[in-house]
Amino acid sequence: GQQVMQIPQYQHVQEGEDFTTYCNSSTTLSNIQWYKQRPGGHPVFLIQLVKSGEVKKQKRLTFQFGEAKKNSSLHITATQTTDVGTYFCAGRIVGNEKLTFGTGTRLTIIP
Amino acid sequence: NAGVTQTPKFQVLKTGQSMTLQCAQDMNHNSMYWYRQDPGMGLRLIYYSASEGTTDKGEVPNGYNVSRLNKREFSLRLESAAPSQTSVYFCASSADRGLRQPQHFGDGTRLSIL
Numbered sequence: 001g002q003q004v005m006q007i008p009q010y011q012h013v014q015e016g017e018d019f020t021t022y023c024n025s026s027t028t029l030s031n032i033q034w035y036k037q038r039p040g041g042h043p044v045f046l047i048q049l050v051k052s053g054e055v056k057k058q059k060r061l062t063f064q065f066g067e068a069k070k071n072s073s074l075h076i077t078a079t080q081t082t083d084v085g086t087y088f089c090a091g092r093i094v095g096n097e098k099l100t101f102g103t104g105t106r107l108t109i110i111p
Numbered sequence: 112n113a114g115v116t117q118t119p120k121f122q123v124l125k126t127g128q129s130m131t132l133q134c135a136q137d138m139n140h141n142s143m144y145w146y147r148q149d150p151g152m153g154l155r156l157i158y159y160s161a162s163e164g165t166t167d168k169g170e171v172p173n174g175y176n177v178s179r180l181n182k183r184e185f186s187l188r189l190e191s192a193a194p195s196q197t198s199v200y201f202c203a204s205s206a207d208r209g210l211r212q213p214q215h216f217g218d219g220t221r222l223s224i225l
Contacts (some may be wrong), residue, residue: 043154044216049209090214098169101146103153
């Protein structure tokens with residue numbers, strides 16, 4: 001079964017508010033990737049985190065990898081309508097060749 | 112520079128029919144993948160091909176077969192379609208099997224089985 005879980009499943013925010021999605025694994029991850037999927041579109045790679053405690057920023061987006069490499073988060077500051085979509089984490093469980101995608105968090109923006 | 116191209120984009124089948132979903136990439140990537148996406152389930156790996164000439168099962172392989180025809184092309188076949196296979200199917204590719212490379216996705220095939 002799926003070993004990488006994401007919360008929340010849905011998030012509705014007012015434009016300008018912040019947004020955070022969390023990704024949790026029951027086992028240690030060797031690396032984690034984040035993807036964004038616009039409505040009706042396909043997943044698009046955003047970033048990869050590899051090191052324990054790593055933090056990376058892309059403009060208003062901040063990505064963190066937990067110290068134990070079992071969890072990760074994506075935080076968006078001051079959301080805009082262009083942020084609408086579903087955000088997926090995808091992690092490689094140590095000892096497993098395959099990338100496991102989380103269930104995704106669907107973000108909608110209220111103008 | 113097309114990236115990953117999937118055909119067809121939409122398909123409606125009757126239960127028991129067969130069909131092949133086509134995928135081709137022009138990025139000279141070694142690894143290719145087939146996923147299905149269902150509401151609330153995220154992306155689930157059906158099959159993958161780490162390199163030309165090899166294929167392996169993913170999380171949900173039952174009812175599917177794949178062929179890595181050459182380095183560019185990776186097809187997914189449904190031999191006897193079932194309503195449970197109604198889904199959006201995505202093909203993806205990455206530079207190598209190290210899984211530290213990003214995956215590039217096609218636009219998807221929206222498949223309905225009646």
